[in-house]
Amino acid sequence: MKTLQREYFFLIVRIRLNQIKSSIKKAVIDLNLFKHYPSNDRQIRYQRYATRLYLILIVISVGSLSVYHLIRKRIQRKTILNPSLSKYLELSQINSIDLYCPCTSISTSYSTLISIEVHYHQLCSSYLVSSRWIAYSNSISRILGDLYDYRNHAGNQFQTLSMFCEQAQQIMNNSLSIFLKTNLFSLQVIRKNQLKSQLDSAIEDWKSSKINQFISTIDLIRNTTQGNQLMNRLNIFFQFPDDVRTILEPRIYGDCNCAFFASLCSTPMEIFAYSYILLIENFYVGCYLIDALLLSTLECFYNKI
Structure with missing residues (x-):
């Protein structure tokens, strides 16, 4: 009798479990978090697919966060008072991201971080710009003498070069002292590569601004x-047609008229000695002294004979 009762009990439990299992299965299959009315059978089917995908993504996300929380490193904060430079470098190699040193x-x-030595073009230290x-x-x-003769223009050309060199030195000397007095602001110690990058950028900006100036x-x-x-005293832009008239006419260098292309008109200087003419290559005279000078290379003073 007891055996029959036990079997009957297990049968009832098995039936109940199957019913619960069927109910859960049906509930899962019919679960629809995106249902709306009215909906046809096809829409309901896609809504159930979306529900299952949504639940799977939630489970994956929660699982990933749980795993990350379990395996992530625990950060311990430690304060070191007045560390030396070697100690700071040692700590920065261990963990430079979380290191904070006010x-x-x-x-x-x-001026306490860098020193700058300005180097000028070799021309500015050559004899060509000396007073002698x-x-x-x-x-x-x-x-x-002849308009193109080197002896008519050399002194003015070299005087202008000397003026440019003096101006460059004056600009750099004045701006360098101001630049070195500029302050670098930071609440904490800056890493070496970051500090180098900031200083290099500041120096390049300073150099660019002085060149532009x-x-x-x-x-x-x-x-x-x-x-x-x-006009200038050498009369290289205007000319008097003759000794009688006082009308000023623009000069012409080759096929170039100073009235139309003043900054482009130029011709190499020459040295006239009776019937002999010596052409000085790449040392020009033109409508304007500065434009002709900027076209010149002065290579004739450096070439070996």
Whole structure:
């Protein structure tokens, strides 16, 4: 009798479990989180597919976050008072991302971090811009000679070169002292590569601004001279047609007229000695002194004979 009761009990339990299993299976199959009315059978089927995909993604996301939380490293914060440079470098190699080292002073001048030595073009230290050479070049001037003669223009060309060198040195000397007094601000110690990058960027910006300042000064002189068609004592832009008339006419260098292409008109200088003419290559004279000078290379003073 007890055996029959036990079997009957297990049968009832098995039936109940099967019913629960069927109910759960049906509930899972029929689960629809995106249902809306009215919907046809096809729409309901796709809504159930979307529900299953949604639940799978939620399970994967929760599982991933749980695994990450379990395996991630525990960060321990430790304070070291007044660390040495070697200690800081050692710690930065271990964990540079989370390392925080506040500064006792939030600003420091560039002069304490870097030193800058300015190098000028070799021309600015050559004899060509020396006072003795300029004086000599002026002493051989032949104003009444041929217009293209080297001796008529050399002194003025070298004087202009000397002026450019002095201007460049003055600009750099004044701006360098100001630049080195500029402060670098930071609340914490900056990593070496980051500090180098910031300083390199600041230096390049400073160099670029000074170069532009120098070029702008020269362009201002050129534009003022050309825009007003100013004359000079060498009379290289205008000419008198003859000794009787006083009408001023633009000079012509080759096929180039100073009235139309003043900044482009130029011709190589020459040295006239009776019937002999010596052409000086790549050392020009033109409508304007500065434009002709910028076209010149001065290679004739460096070439070995």
